[in-house]
Amino acid sequence: MLSERQRLILNAIVDNYIHSAEPVGSRTISKREDIGFSSATIRNEMADLEELGYLEQPHTSAGRVPSTKGYRFYVDNLIKPHMLSDLELSKLKQLFAERIHHFEQVIDYTAQILSHVTNYTAIVLGPEIFEQRLKHIQIVPLNETQAVAIVVTNTGRVENKLIDLPQGVRPQEIEKLVNLLNSKLTDVPLWQLRQRLYQEVAGEMRRHVEQYEEMLQILEESLQRQEGERVYLRGATKIMDQPEFRDVDKVKDILELLEQNDQLVHLFGPPTEGITVRIGQENQLDAMKECSIITTSYYIGGKPVGTVGILGPTRMEYSRVITVLNYLAEGLSRMLTSQFEK
Amino acid sequence: MLSERQRLILNAIVDNYIHSAEPVGSRTISKREDIGFSSATIRNEMADLEELGYLEQPHTSAGRVPSTKGYRFYVDNLIKPHMLSDLELSKLKQLFAERIHHFEQVIDYTAQILSHVTNYTAIVLGPEIFEQRLKHIQIVPLNETQAVAIVVTNTGRVENKLIDLPQGVRPQEIEKLVNLLNSKLTDVPLWQLRQRLYQEVAGEMRRHVEQYEEMLQILEESLQRQEGERVYLRGATKIMDQPEFRDVDKVKDILELLEQNDQLVHLFGPPTEGITVRIGQENQLDAMKECSIITTSYYIGGKPVGTVGILGPTRMEYSRVITVLNYLAEGLSRMLTSQFEK
DNA sequence: TGTTAGCACTCAACCGCATCGAGTGCTAAA
DNA sequence: TTTAGCACTCGATGCGGTTGAGTGCTAACA
Incomplete structure (x- = not known):
C-alpha cells in the first residue's frame, strides 16, 4: 500500500507528465505548490515508487515516467474530478442544440464533437442491433430476377x-408474403427474427406462398446479414499532435488498425456500465501498447444501445476525458431516448 | 520542343527516380543499357532540361529530380504501357470472381482491391445519384409523430x-399517399423527383390527401436530402510507406484532408472520359502539392456512374497505376452493367 | 561540331569529440 | 526523518574534419 506522501508524489508526477510529455525530475516536483518536500526527499520516494513498479526511467540520468501500473493507480485512486470549461461546455451543447432526425447522423455528429472537444480520436459504436425491434419489412422487385429486401427498426x-428471386415468381406472391411477414413479425427483436421466422411464419407460408422453399431460404439469408454495430470514427489524425507519436512507423501501426472496423469492435470489449479505462498494454493489441482507451455506454430508455470512446496516448488527460464522456453519454442518452424510444 | 535525346534522358531520370526516390546523377543514367552517352554529355543535357523547367536540383551537389512539368511531359509523351504481372492480375480478378450483390459492398471491395494491388491509397466515388431512377418509395410510421421515408433506386x-409526421395523420392516409407516389413517380430519374412531385403529384394529392400542405413539404424535404456521391476510401495509410512522407506533419496534412469526404469530391473534379492525371501543384489543394491523383470513370450500360482513383506521391508508378485503373474500371463497368442495368 | 575525359569545386551526410546540464544516488549533517 | 551537498551518468547539442556523390567547366578528341 502506498503512503499518503507516495500518492501525493505519484499524482504530481502523472499530472506533470500528462501536460509536459517530458520525464519529470525531482526538482520539478519539489517546486510544486502542493508539495512541501525537498528534491532529495522526492528522489528517495521516486526510487521506491520505481521499485514498486509505478514509475519507469527512460535512462539513468533522466526523470521518471509513469508505468502502466502507475497510470492505473492514478486513474483508480488519485484522479480529481475535472470541471468542464465554458468552452468545452458550449461545444458539447452544440450537439444537443442541433435537431437532427437521422440516427446515423446523430451518432456521426457525436463522434465529431467528441473529437473536437477532447482533441483525441473519437470512436462511437452503435447501435447494438439486438436491442432493436422490427418495425417493417419490405421487398421491392427491381426486375425479373432481383429485389431489395428492406428492414426498418x-x-x-x-x-x-x-x-x-426464384425463377418466375409473381409480384402478387411477393406482396402476399410481405403482408404475412409484417403481420407476424412486427415488434420482434431483431435477434429473434430468424427463429420466429421458422416458428410462426414458415407453416403459414407453406400453405399460402408458391416457391415456399426458395423464398424461405432467401429470407433467412437476408435477415442473417444484419451487420452488428457500425463504427463511427472521427479525428483519427489527432494522434499525430502528440509528441510521442512524431514517428511515422508508430502512427502507421495505429492508423492501420483504425482502418479495420472489425478490429475496433474488439478494442472496445463488451459494453459495461459506467466508464471503462484501458491503459497501454492492458489492451491486447500490440499496436495499442502506447495508447489508452476510455469508453462508456449510451442508452435508449435505460437499455444500452452503443458505446462511445476516446483513443489517446497513455499520457492522456484522463480526468478531463472522463468528465466529457460522462456528460456527453448522459446527454446523448437523454436525447436519443426522447427521440427514439418506442 | 525536346530533342530525341532529351526525351530519352528525361524518361530515364523519371523512371529511375520513381523507383529509387533518390535524386539521380549523371553517372547513374549513363550506365543504363538504353543510354549510350557518357556522364558528361548527360550532365550537359540535364543542365538544359533544368533550364527548361523539367528538372530540379535539391541542392548544388545533388542529382536531379523531376519537376511537376517534368512529370507532366513524362505522363503525356514518354510513358510506356505496363504489362500487368500475374500477381496483379490474380488479385484484380478476385474482385470479378466474387459474386457480391450489394452495390455498396462491390464498390467498397473495389477500393480495397485497388489499394492492395497498387500499394497506394484508393478512392472510389459513386454512384452518381442523378443517373439513378426511382424504383420504389415507402413511408413507414414508427409512432404517432415519426416515420421513415425510404427511397429505392x-x-x-x-x-x-x-x-x-403532421399531427393526427392517419395510417390510411399515408398508405394512400405512398400508392399515389409509386404510381406516378416510378422510373423517374432522382434529380427530376422534386420537379415531378409538383408537376404530377401535387394536384392529385390536394384532392385525395388530408393535410396536403404539410405532407408535401415533408416529402420535398426528404427527397431533397439525397446525398450526392458516397466516398469509399481504402489504404489511406499506404502513403506512409513512401520515403518522402516519413514526416508526420506532411502525412497529417494529407490524412486530415482525406478525413473530410466533401474535400475528396473536390479533389477528383468532374468525371471525364478515360484516364485523368493530376500531378503535384496541378491539384488546387495545398496539402496535395506533393501528391498525384489518377482517376477514371466507371459505367453502367454506357453511362458514367462514378469515379475510381488512386492517390500517391508525385513519384508514383504512373504507367502501372494507369494500366491497373483501366483494367479495373473496365471490368467493374462490365460487372455492374450485367448486374444492375435495368 | 558534338562528345568525352579530367579536374576543381560544392555540399549534405556522417563521424568523432568535447561540452553542457538535467537528473540521479549516496552520504553526512541537521 | 529530512535535506544539503557532491560526484556521477548520459542524452542532447554543437563543432570541425572527412567523405563521397555529384556538379560545371575546360580542353582534348573523333
Missing part, C-alpha cells in the same frame, strides 16, 4: 440487401 | 430519412 434504422 | 440503392 423501431429506432428508424434501415438495413437493406439485394436478393435473387 | 433501380441500382438497388436504398436511401432513408427520418421525418416528422
